[in-house]
Amino acid sequence: ATTEPKFPATRLALQNFDMTYGVQFGDLWPSIRVSLLSEQKYGALVNNFGTWDHVIAELERLSARDFVNEAFSHWKLEPEKGQPVASAPAPVSWACSPNLQCFTFAKGDISCFPRARLGSLGVLDYYLMDAASLLPVLALGLQPGDTVLDLCAAPGGKTLALLQTGCCRNLAANDLSTSRTGRLQKVLHSYVPEDIRDESRVRVTSCDGRKWGELEGDTYDRVLVDVPCTTDRHSLHEEENNIFQRSRKKERQILPLLQVQLLAAGLLATKPGGYAVYSTCSLSHLQNEYVVQGTIELLANQYSIEVQVEDLTHFRKLFMDTFFFFPSCQVGELVIPNLMANFGPMYFCKLRRLT
Amino acid sequence: MAALGRQVIDWHRLMRLTWATIARQTSHLREQRMTVVSLLRPLTTASRGGSLKELSCVTSRKYMQEAECRTDLSQCLLEKPGTPVDRGALGLEAITTSLLDMGFSDAHIRELLSIQPRPTPQQLLDITSELILLGLNPEPVCVVLKKSPQLLKLPVKQMKKRSTYLRKLGLGEGKLKSVLYCCPEIFTMRQRDINDIVRVLREKCLFTVQQVTEILHRCPYVLREDPGELEYKFQYAYFRMGIKHLDVVKTEFLKYSITKIKQRHIYLERLGRYQTPDKKGQTQVLNPSLKDIFRVSEAEFLAKTACSSVEEFEVFKKLLAREEEEGPEGCTSDSEEGTSSGEDAGD
Numbered sequence: 001a002t003t004e005p006k007f008p009a010t011r012l013a014l015q016n017f018d019m020t021y022g023v024q025f026g027d028l029w030p031s032i033r034v035s036l037l038s039e040q041k042y043g044a045l046v047n048n049f050g051t052w053d054h055v056i057a058e059l060e061r062l063s064a065r066d067f068v069n070e071a072f073s074h075w076k077l078e079p080e081k082g083q084p085v086a087s088a089p090a091p092v093s094w095a096c097s098p099n100l101q102c103f104t105f106a107k108g109d110i111s112c113f114p115r116a117r118l119g120s121l122g123v124l125d126y127y128l129m130d131a132a133s134l135l136p137v138l139a140l141g142l143q144p145g146d147t148v149l150d151l152c153a154a155p156g157g158k159t160l161a162l163l164q165t166g167c168c169r170n171l172a173a174n175d176l177s178t179s180r181t182g183r184l185q186k187v188l189h190s191y192v193p194e195d196i197r198d199e200s201r202v203r204v205t206s207c208d209g210r211k212w213g214e215l216e217g218d219t220y221d222r223v224l225v226d227v228p229c230t231t232d233r234h235s236l237h238e239e240e241n242n243i244f245q246r247s248r249k250k251e252r253q254i255l256p257l258l259q260v261q262l263l264a265a266g267l268l269a270t271k272p273g274g275y276a277v278y279s280t281c282s283l284s285h286l287q288n289e290y291v292v293q294g295t296i297e298l299l300a301n302q303y304s305i306e307v308q309v310e311d312l313t314h315f316r317k318l319f320m321d322t323f324f325f326f327p328s329c330q331v332g333e334l335v336i337p338n339l340m341a342n343f344g345p346m347y348f349c350k351l352r353r354l355t
Numbered sequence: 356m357a358a359l360g361r362q363v364i365d366w367h368r369l370m371r372l373t374w375a376t377i378a379r380q381t382s383h384l385r386e387q388r389m390t391v392v393s394l395l396r397p398l399t400t401a402s403r404g405g406s407l408k409e410l411s412c413v414t415s416r417k418y419m420q421e422a423e424c425r426t427d428l429s430q431c432l433l434e435k436p437g438t439p440v441d442r443g444a445l446g447l448e449a450i451t452t453s454l455l456d457m458g459f460s461d462a463h464i465r466e467l468l469s470i471q472p473r474p475t476p477q478q479l480l481d482i483t484s485e486l487i488l489l490g491l492n493p494e495p496v497c498v499v500l501k502k503s504p505q506l507l508k509l510p511v512k513q514m515k516k517r518s519t520y521l522r523k524l525g526l527g528e529g530k531l532k533s534v535l536y537c538c539p540e541i542f543t544m545r546q547r548d549i550n551d552i553v554r555v556l557r558e559k560c561l562f563t564v565q566q567v568t569e570i571l572h573r574c575p576y577v578l579r580e581d582p583g584e585l586e587y588k589f590q591y592a593y594f595r596m597g598i599k600h601l602d603v604v605k606t607e608f609l610k611y612s613i614t615k616i617k618q619r620h621i622y623l624e625r626l627g628r629y630q631t632p633d634k635k636g637q638t639q640v641l642n643p644s645l646k647d648i649f650r651v652s653e654a655e656f657l658a659k660t661a662c663s664s665v666e667e668f669e670v671f672k673k674l675l676a677r678e679e680e681e682g683p684e685g686c687t688s689d690s691e692e693g694t695s696s697g698e699d700a701g702d
Contacts, residue, residue, distance in 0.1 A: 018627060031626070038678075338667070
């Protein structure tokens with residue numbers, strides 16, 4: 001007993017959260033806290049490149065339901081006089097990316113999905129992910145033929161979802177670290193047939209995302225900026241690679257700066273008139289709203305580029321049956337974990353580049 | 356004062372029982388009669404000498420003396436009959452009379468006589484009088500015997516031996532009563548099993564002799580537990596929750612099931628409302644009292660202590676059960692998205 005036992009990073013993370021989130025969320029914090037410390041829920045993103053009709057039947061047999069489809073059916077019934085308006089074009093600001101099917105268990109149901117299996121077409125039949133991770137992709141509102149950039153793509157769940165929409169004429173998937181793009185490649189190999197992910201359509205790179213504005217300015221119709229963050233849930237459970245390790249204090253402190261730089265680069269790579277979605281899996285408003293507001297200011301001041309925050313109130317209403325949303329974000333939407341629906345945290349904010 | 360008055364009433368009942376027993380014994384044990392009666396004399400004199408009111412005012416010292424006397428008496432009465440097996444058939448009427456004398460009502464007697472499997476009348480009488488002598492009231496005796504008719508099959512000798520042992524553990528008159536009331540097995544279970552529990556409390560959990568007595572008295576259910584699980588429960592209290600020995604005893608902690616303990620404690624801990632005290636016994640949050648955690652109904656626990664909803668706690672209990680069963684991994688994804696993006700930013 002000569003050496004002091006190391007104070008684990010997961011404990012440091014919890015202490016940090018108690019200090020900051022206790023203030024930020026007040027009475028809501030205990031219920032978020034217990035959820036973060038308990039087992040999370042998953043969604044099964046159906047692989048449209050596999051034999052999906054068979055998979056859907058299987059998932060329905062488990063009494064899971066496709067929360068995306070369910071949200072849309074509510075939306076179609078809701079407008080004026082309850083008339084179905086399936087053919088009417090959706091208002092652009094909160095249009096959802098199409099063709100995504102993601103199954104979850106109802107609120108309070110803690111059932112698990114069995115492991116994904118290899119289908120007859122040689123790809124896995126579904127991808128298990130935090131269902132809230134699909135919301136940024138849905139909010140990005142992909143249109144057929146879009147040129148899409150995923151600036152921080154690994155480990156690949158959101159990238160896979162982008163491909164599942166069937167809208168990407170071109171997809172650039174980037175991540176700084178090669179080990180992480182390796183994981184991304186593995187996901188693509190397991191889920192996407194070769195012809196879909198060939199070099200001309202899906203490009204995987206390992207560059208510094210902050211330089212993207214200079215590399216490919218005004219290029220993409222849709223840009224997803226899913227930045228590195230304090231990964232709150234992960235930081236409470238895994239010692240390995242934990243950003244709350246004492247040695248990574250500096251890195252943690254400059255995270256908001258890095259996030260601003262990445263979002264700025266993403267917006268610069270967006271075509272004027274195009275859309276970007278900023279997302280994190282942190283609850284911290286320093287990494288969420290403040291980054292969005294800071295970046296908008298930065299682009300206005302330094303580049304004279306006008307960026308507008310899109311109102312996602314309606315979007316939030318669509319998915320309220322599945323997720324718990326924090327009711328008072330200044331900009332964007334935040335899914336807060338709750339034991340009844342232990343998804344998230346997931347912050348996302350949709351931005352339109354006007355000029 | 357009230358307690359003392361109650362004792363006095365008990366004592367009067369005991370007197371009646373004594374006379375009943377003697378009346379019964381005189382028929383076949385004539386030669387013992389003189390001894391018994393001579394033993395009884397000082398007691399009866401005391402009884403007749405004072406009214407109930409006066410008796411309830413006796414000093415504790417005097418009461419103590421009387422209690423000792425009473426114990427001697429019961430010893431005497433119990434040892435003397437010797438061979439209870441072949442005392443001949445007792446008529447229903449005789450039993451009824453004896454039971455009435457012990458203070459049982461007609462309804463009680465009907466209940467006692469209807470207990471299945473039906474004991475021999477002698478056995479019924481022997482056991483009931485034994486329980487009465489231990490200080491139980493007729494009502495609890497009926498409850499105990501109805502709940503555990505196996506007690507009626509016990510040889511009186513074994514019962515007596517066990518009560519002596521329990522007294523040695525410090526479970527005197529009043530205490531033994533409450534133990535027997537909620538844990539009648541204490542008379543039927545194997546001596547070795549009781550020893551095992553006592554040994555765990557003494558040697559593994561390091562409770563003092565007095566504390567062990569207090570635990571057996573206040574949480575007799577510990578006797579039903581597996582010794583290993585009891586030890587684990589104590590360790591959970593001591594190491595995980597930071598509860599000291601004295602508080603384990605005082606709060607009757609050991610009577611709660613480990614499932615309930617973990618559910619409520621871990622829930623509070625994850626909510627951020629309970630912290631294990633550090634080496635100096637300090638916490639950063641003010642822990643709720645153990646009473647507010649364990650001794651309240653679930654509804655009250657949720658409303659006042661946890662400040663949470665029934666639905667969330669229900670889900671939590673299911674998740675916790677799965678964690679306990681499968682380890683912390685639960686149903687993890689095989690696609691690594693659980694770690695989401697960016698956890699090793701800056702690599």
